[in-house]
Amino acid sequence: MGPLLMDPRGGDLLVRNAEVLLPDGQCRRCSVEIRAGQIEAIHDTPPAWGQQPVLEAHGLTLLPGVIDPQVHFRDPGLTQKEDLISASRACLRGGVTSFLEMPNTLPPTIDRQSLLAKRQRAAAVSRVNYGFFLGACGDGSNLAALADPGPACGIKVFMGSAHGPLDCGDPAVQEQIFATGDRLIAVHAEDQTRLRQRREQLLALYPEASDRPADLHSQIHDPEAALAATRWALELSARYGRRLHILHLSTGAEAQWLRQHKTSLVSTEVTPQHLLLDSSAYASRGSLVQMNPPLRTAQDREQLWQALLDGVIDCIATDHAPHTLAEKDKPYPHSPSGMPGVETSLPLMLTQVALGRCSLAQVARWLSLAPAELYGIPRKGQIAPGWDADLVLVDMEQARPVLREQVVSRCGWSPFEGWELVGWPEATVVAGVVGYERGVFNEACRGRALQE
Numbered sequence: 070m071g072p073l074l075m076d077p078r079g080g081d082l083l084v085r086n087a088e089v090l091l092p093d094g095q096c097r098r099c100s101v102e103i104r105a106g107q108i109e110a111i112h113d114t115p116p117a118w119g120q121q122p123v124l125e126a127h128g129l130t131l132l133p134g135v136i137d138p139q140v141h142f143r144d145p146g147l148t149q150k151e152d153l154i155s156a157s158r159a160c161l162r163g164g165v166t167s168f169l170e171m172p173n174t175l176p177p178t179i180d181r182q183s184l185l186a187k188r189q190r191a192a193a194v195s196r197v198n199y200g201f202f203l204g205a206c207g208d209g210s211n212l213a214a215l216a217d218p219g220p221a222c223g224i225k226v227f228m229g230s231a232h233g234p235l236d237c238g239d240p241a242v243q244e245q246i247f248a249t250g251d252r253l254i255a256v257h258a259e260d261q262t263r264l265r266q267r268r269e270q271l272l273a274l275y276p277e278a279s280d281r282p283a284d285l286h287s288q289i290h291d292p293e294a295a296l297a298a299t300r301w302a303l304e305l306s307a308r309y310g311r312r313l314h315i316l317h318l319s320t321g322a323e324a325q326w327l328r329q330h331k332t333s334l335v336s337t338e339v340t341p342q343h344l345l346l347d348s349s350a351y352a353s354r355g356s357l358v359q360m361n362p363p364l365r366t367a368q369d370r371e372q373l374w375q376a377l378l379d380g381v382i383d384c385i386a387t388d389h390a391p392h393t394l395a396e397k398d399k400p401y402p403h404s405p406s407g408m409p410g411v412e413t414s415l416p417l418m419l420t421q422v423a424l425g426r427c428s429l430a431q432v433a434r435w436l437s438l439a440p441a442e443l444y445g446i447p448r449k450g451q452i453a454p455g456w457d458a459d460l461v462l463v464d465m466e467q468a469r470p471v472l473r474e475q476v477v478s479r480c481g482w483s484p485f486e487g488w489e490l491v492g493w494p495e496a497t498v499v500a501g502v503v504g505y506e507r508g509v510f511n512e513a514c515r516g517r518a519l520q521e
Contacts, residue, residue, distance in 0.1 A: 080106030080501030087126035094430035106500035133437040134166025134459035139386035146175025157196040161505035164461030164494040172204030198516035229259030258298035283351035321372030356404035384439035391480035419492025
């Protein structure tokens with residue numbers, strides 16, 4: 070590949086001589102012609118192209134750009150951890166061309182004014198495409214906003230693990246939310262009452278921080294809290310005919326329940342960390358792997374894998390939720406939950422392809438096409454004429470480690486530090502514009518709103 074294409078205008082591009090993953094699930098050596106940000110044609114022989122921009126693939130693999138349907142980018146109000154500039158640059162490095170962002174910022178995104186402010190900020194600075202959730206208030210005070218959420222990608226309900234106005238732990242308020250409006254509801258499914266009881270009981274057993282077991286967080290946020298909330302959310306979805314998406318599924322018990330009771334109204338996702346890590350990781354990684362819902366057992370991890378392969382789980386999201394190392398270094402329970410993920414989700418999953426656990430076509434569906442379908446995002450998730458030219462060129466042959474000094478996210482660390490991964494993005498294209506190529510960023514690249 071040549072030097073980075075810095076001109077953000079036009080969106081005309083030829084990706085020449087790539088192994089292109091086509092909609093039939095097969096890869097074929099061909100060239101992709103892009104006009105005005107959309108795929109115009111796919112050529113077996115490179116066409117005449119003149120002096121227009123060319124991205125030389127040299128046989129690397131071309132995939133649809135990743136759509137990450139659950140991120141926490143901390144902007145506004147918590148920008149010491151991340152902001153829309155650092156986060157969208159991290160997206161480019163990870164091959165993520167679109168994201169859907171959660172409402173737990175300062176101020177929280179709980180009305181149209183705060184939603185539009187985020188969209189305005191993203192239009193000015195985001196290097197990739199963007200969408201934003203509207204958050205439900207735990208006291209029911211913004212039901213009118215939830216009924217008419219404007220250009221939100223969905224309604225976020227924190228059934229557990231939230232604080233302040235977004236704490237929606239009251240089942241009566243949860244039912245009011247499901248009964249209001251018709252937009253997709255995405256839930257963090259943990260029972261808040263049980264979490265509080267478990268926290269009080271278990272912390273009382275270990276008053277000294279030095280005596281607390283490494284997996285205490287997973288014991289407090291136990292599988293029963295997750296399963297109870299998931300079952301209740303499915304009941305509310307059925308009662309009110311409401312489209313439901315269950316975020317970051319973490320337990321085998323939930324996967325089994327969904328295998329038996331999931332309806333056409335319900336979808337769910339899993340994170341790479343819940344597929345690839347378990348509670349034994351606390352011993353070596355400590356609070357860097359503390360998240361909500363927490364890491365589970367190795368058996369849970371295998372059950373999640375099976376549910377993903379079987380189609381019970383529909384897609385993959387990162388739940389990218391960075392904190393500073395200083396915050397993470399605090400003793401439990403003062404260490405915050407969350408970890409970065411947009412830079413590593415694609416190479417983590419492509420490494421699973423290299424290991425024979427899944428196919429390239431499956432990963433592209435889980436990371437790209439399925440999120441687009443679930444959230445009604447048109448023309449994204451496949452490489453075909455008429456589809457948007459959001460693409461990522463990856464190297465499936467060379468393995469490279471996750472290095473802290475290469476992390477683009479403002480938090481500056483990764484729970485997967487030291488892991489050797491294949492499938493690192495060599496170039497990321499947003500609407501026909503090369504936004505990233507081999508460590509160099511096109512700072513003029515800009516994404517577009519996913520919902521109008």
